[in-house]
Amino acid sequence: MKESSRTCMTARLHLRPIDPNDRDLFCELHTSVRVMQFIGSPLTESQAIRKFGKALQMTRERRRHLRFYAIVERHTDKPIGICGLIRSRSQTGLEIGIMLHERWQGRGYGREAVWALVEQTLRRGPVQRIFATTDARNAPCAGMFRGLGFQQQPGDGNARKTLWEISRESMAKTPATAQQKGNNHSDGMKFQC
Template sequence: MKAAHDTLTSARLAVRRYTADDLDLLVRLHTDPEVTRFTGGLLTRDQSQAMLRSRILAYYDEHPGLGIWLTVERETGAPVGLHLLNHIRGSDLVQIGYLLYPQYWGRGYATEMGERLLRYGFEELGLPQISGITDLPHVDSQRVLLKIGLRRAGERQFPAYGPAPLAFFTRDAGSWLAEHAAR
């Protein structure tokens, strides 16, 4: 993932950088009320396009190795959503996250690629800590963060995500790698 053409894979999935040609896939995520229920609401096509330009494509060059990536099934190439390893907006903390199209929920995809991204972040990028945030009522996402090895560390406010406190999860590299060494 350090170059534009690189991909990162897990058993069933691959992530790759978004391109300008992937706008429709991003719009599809941002216009689905089920997907956006806990992400701040629906986005218009123009808002998705602005996000693609400023928060996704530009981010790759500003923060090598980090980003928001398109997630696809390895076997079929079907897009299943996105995974991210990027900075929490307005913070120095690096977060892990995911948004999947509803037809791919319940298959373990968020967990599978989430674990792979933690390993990538800790082992390949040398990140000292990775965090995750979710809306307090989003218990499904919180379960995923726990399954991949993050630990609940209370609630925190991040102004870029609104005034409500968010469930905050985090883990340092040493403890996560020690626990996941044999996998």
């Protein structure tokens, strides 16, 4: 796969496969109490380093759509978060996840990054379905997925988790830009993936 097909640009962001230079960001996110509050217990530094090694290996294997991306703010060239697509043992399709440094939360960057990855994966690849699992208490994340056209799915008995799904079929019936899906950023979502 060509490297250009492994990156994605929006008006404000560049999503690129993680590389060894992203270890500090990855570890900072995974050890942060605030960032991890709706994901799980923060990891220790050594646990985060091991997890980064596994994520880097998965990304380097170049399996189609299975990788982790650094979210880089284009204006500053600063990595601000990590997002990724992985296979799940319990669901069909791919699971999307995102972690943003707390200084960058609440500014639409998460929405922009998730939509770029969804757009690239569903419109241009063989994947038929993407899902996300959120903590039921994480209202901003639920609002983001709802605003992007994800549909809330029936629960699996865990009242603290909410399952969201978007399919290629449902995406084809909705507008292709996050601006039309409620993104209130004037710079919009122009993709170059």
